Amino acid sequence: MNTTAKMALGVNIDHIAVLREARRINDPDPLDALSICKRAGADQITIHLREDRRHINDFDAQKIMFNSALPVNLECSIDPEIISIICALRPHRATLVPEKREEVTTEGGLDVISHLEKIKKAVAQLKAHDISVSLFIDPDEAIIEASSKLDIDMVELHTGRYANIYAMLNTPLSTTHHSLVEFERPRSELTKMLADSLEQIKDVAYFAHQKGLLVAAGHGLNYQNVEAIRDINVIKELNIGQSIIARSVFTGLEKAIRDMKELLK
Ligand code: PXP
Numbered sequence: 557m558n559t560t561a562k563m564a565l566g567v568n569i570d571h572i573a574v575l576r577e578a579r580r581i582n583d584p585d586p587l588d589a590l591s592i593c594k595r596a597g598a599d600q601i602t603i604h605l606r607e608d609r610r611h612i613n614d615f616d617a618q619k620i621m622f623n624s625a626l627p628v629n630l631e632c633s634i635d636p637e638i639i640s641i642i643c644a645l646r647p648h649r650a651t652l653v654p655e656k657r658e659e660v661t662t663e664g665g666l667d668v669i670s671h672l673e674k675i676k677k678a679v680a681q682l683k684a685h686d687i688s689v690s691l692f693i694d695p696d697e698a699i700i701e702a703s704s705k706l707d708i709d710m711v712e713l714h715t716g717r718y719a720n721i722y723a724m725l726n727t728p729l730s731t732t733h734h735s736l737v738e739f740e741r742p743r744s745e746l747t748k749m750l751a752d753s754l755e756q757i758k759d760v761a762y763f764a765h766q767k768g769l770l771v772a773a774g775h776g777l778n779y780q781n782v783e784a785i786r787d788i789n790v791i792k793e794l795n796i797g798q799s800i801i802a803r804s805v806f807t808g809l810e811k812a813i814r815d816m817k818e819l820l821k
Contacts, residue, residue, distance in 0.1 A: 566795035651692050754784055776798070
């Protein structure tokens with residue numbers, strides 16, 4: 557295994573805007589994170605311009621695009637109105653994600669098979685504006701197969717299920733958390749589920765790599781569960797938000813990012 561390959565870290569700074577929107581004021585400003593992310597060794601800024609603008613808004617996105625010294629990965633839905641905004645912003649990359657208004661966070665991957673025509677259209681529009689395109693998808697070979705036929709550059713594998721099973725096994729308090737109830741099982745079963753879920757991410761990552769796609773991963777990754785994902789050699793980028801911003805409340809953002817970078821070595 558090539559252990560020297562560099563794993564890139566994209567920091568999802570949306571969570572800073574989540575805190576700001578809790579008060580609907582202008583503090584903290586995600587813009588202030590840009591120079592800290594750069595100094596701490598992050599490789600990319602990741603933001604999600606949601607249709608409901610519940611955290612990052614259009615003005616944030618414009619300011620971040622204008623001021624970021626790091627490449628910006630803009631996550632967005634396939635809604636034509638949003639795609640036109642992304643084309644005007646011209647980020648380094650657009651990551652297409654599914655969106656449901658009622659969800660707390662992106663719950664599953666993009667259903668490339670059911671929404672093929674809409675996705676094709678969005679991809680064509682983004683590529684015409686020289687924007688690299690990634691699809692945020694579940695680790696599923698059939699979805700990779702369908703994705704590989706599109707004019708995309710990358711897939712980002714959804715690690716949320718792996719992270720939830722990991723949390724259920726390792727964080728006793730989380731057993732009461734509503735989002736984890738579906739994983740309430742005996743430990744032996746959870747241990748097997750965790751191994752299977754990791755194996756699935758690994759197999760699908762290699763499959764995507766063989767299909768010529770760059771492979772990223774993200775969602776629910778933290779300082780405890782990231783190492784097994786880091787060790788999947790063909791995954792070249794992780795996008796991590798919640799755990800880094802949560803830790804930053806106690807350690808400061810720069811240290812929180814440096815700690816994560818250290819784990820990714
Ligand atoms: N990648 C994508 C496509 C996402 O939608 C998110 C959630 O904002 C992340 C990565 C980061 O997830 P988390 O905040 O759980 O680290």
